[in-house]
Amino acid sequence: MGAGVDRSEVEAIVREAVSRRFGRACTTCSKASPSSLVVNVSARHTHLSQADVEQLFGPGYSLTPMRPLYQDGHFAAQETVTLIGPRSRLISNLRILGPCRKQTQIELAFTDAVTLGIDDIPIRLSGDIDGTPGALVMGPRGVLQLKQGVIRAAMHVHMSTTDAESYGVKHRDVMKLRVGGDAGVTFTRVHARVDPSYKLEVHMDTDEANACGLRFTRDVQLLK
Amino acid sequence: MGAGVDRSEVEAIVREAVSRRFGRACTTCSKASPSSLVVNVSARHTHLSQADVEQLFGPGYSLTPMRPLYQDGHFAAQETVTLIGPRSRLISNLRILGPCRKQTQIELAFTDAVTLGIDDIPIRLSGDIDGTPGALVMGPRGVLQLKQGVIRAAMHVHMSTTDAESYGVKHRDVMKLRVGGDAGVTFTRVHARVDPSYKLEVHMDTDEANACGLRFTRDVQLLK
Numbered sequence: 001m002g003a004g005v006d007r008s009e010v011e012a013i014v015r016e017a018v019s020r021r022f023g024r025a026c027t028t029c030s031k032a033s034p035s036s037l038v039v040n041v042s043a044r045h046t047h048l049s050q051a052d053v054e055q056l057f058g059p060g061y062s063l064t065p066m067r068p069l070y071q072d073g074h075f076a077a078q079e080t081v082t083l084i085g086p087r088s089r090l091i092s093n094l095r096i097l098g099p100c101r102k103q104t105q106i107e108l109a110f111t112d113a114v115t116l117g118i119d120d121i122p123i124r125l126s127g128d129i130d131g132t133p134g135a136l137v138m139g140p141r142g143v144l145q146l147k148q149g150v151i152r153a154a155m156h157v158h159m160s161t162t163d164a165e166s167y168g169v170k171h172r173d174v175m176k177l178r179v180g181g182d183a184g185v186t187f188t189r190v191h192a193r194v195d196p197s198y199k200l201e202v203h204m205d206t207d208e209a210n211a212c213g214l215r216f217t218r219d220v221q222l223l224k
Numbered sequence: 225m226g227a228g229v230d231r232s233e234v235e236a237i238v239r240e241a242v243s244r245r246f247g248r249a250c251t252t253c254s255k256a257s258p259s260s261l262v263v264n265v266s267a268r269h270t271h272l273s274q275a276d277v278e279q280l281f282g283p284g285y286s287l288t289p290m291r292p293l294y295q296d297g298h299f300a301a302q303e304t305v306t307l308i309g310p311r312s313r314l315i316s317n318l319r320i321l322g323p324c325r326k327q328t329q330i331e332l333a334f335t336d337a338v339t340l341g342i343d344d345i346p347i348r349l350s351g352d353i354d355g356t357p358g359a360l361v362m363g364p365r366g367v368l369q370l371k372q373g374v375i376r377a378a379m380h381v382h383m384s385t386t387d388a389e390s391y392g393v394k395h396r397d398v399m400k401l402r403v404g405g406d407a408g409v410t411f412t413r414v415h416a417r418v419d420p421s422y423k424l425e426v427h428m429d430t431d432e433a434n435a436c437g438l439r440f441t442r443d444v445q446l447l448k
Contacts, residue, residue, distance in 0.1 A: 109434070110434040110435075110437065111335070111434050120440070122406075123406035123407060123437065154406065155407075174408075178412075182346075182347035182378065182413065183347060183379075183411075183413065184411065184412040184413030185409060185410070185411055185412065185435075186409070186410040186412055187407075187408065187409055188402075188408040188409065188410055189406065189407065189408030207431060207434040207435045208435045210333070210334040210335050210431040210435070211334075211409075211431040211432045211434070211435035211436070212435070213334065213347065216344070
């Protein structure tokens, strides 16, 4: 940006919104005491397979948790990597989220992608990476030539089976997230991700949080 | 961002969306052949009073038009200024838009504001700057200590009296802008700015354009 100012600062501010909880207004709920709605901002990050962790950090290496994320068992790792895109542009200190997954996947906001030289990043659900752009990933002990896996994550909401029932939705349904305040934005393609282990949590990226002024409002509503 | 990458590049990409025209779907229009809907992305910029132009560029100085904007008589000037915010952070090459106005006003996206050290930029309509943050503005011949005038512009649509009639709205009404595509966003606080001289044009900022994926969709609809 402008003159050598660090985007991480922008993200730190936006991420303040992370741990706030919004009261959920659900006029159609049939069940009592639904879960509180949590809206968290995902800054750019990567998930890695164990094989790719070893490629980047050395044989037998395991990620070291730095802080837990809201979903049980998930964590931000101490380790980061450097991402190198087309035209030799790079993003350094890209945070790794654990635990390891089957497939390596890099999640960027649109702004991040353009910064990296990827002008047409596809919006995808997690895991759906066929035909997406690749990148070069650099770790302290090796380099990974990723053929595909760079996506802008589609906005989504994690929810338990119980929460899904109370909202009247099922896995992969598309919901809405209404954000009030002076900006006034309704996100109309919020994908429901239902699993018995999930806690109710919407994930949006830094561009989306900035656009809707998430930091400045508590008026947020998840709708069928 | 990441590692010394220039935000202007990001904006150049987003600004590609600028000159595209979207077909307007207006099922409630009573008049034939409504104007085509144009959605333009406003990157950060400043409007200056003539007195402030002279303070920054020297006595008797006039702005030099570089390229015309979509609204008749408006232009991006050749001249730029440097903006200095709290904690000595700065944004250089801030474009001046002409012609001069009564009051100097600086329009930033939320991301720009945080970059500059302003963490709580208010969302305001153009001209409504009472109680907004100030900044230090630096030109080649002088410095301006702006006491107020830094805003995030509320999303708005310029329209002629005829277009306003065809949409069934009046000056200062709040409309909606539905953006389709994979992101799927409806902006619910789009302020109508009605004037006989205006051409139909929505202005959104760079954060908003990035969040809704404006570059990737032609499915845009202005609604009452």
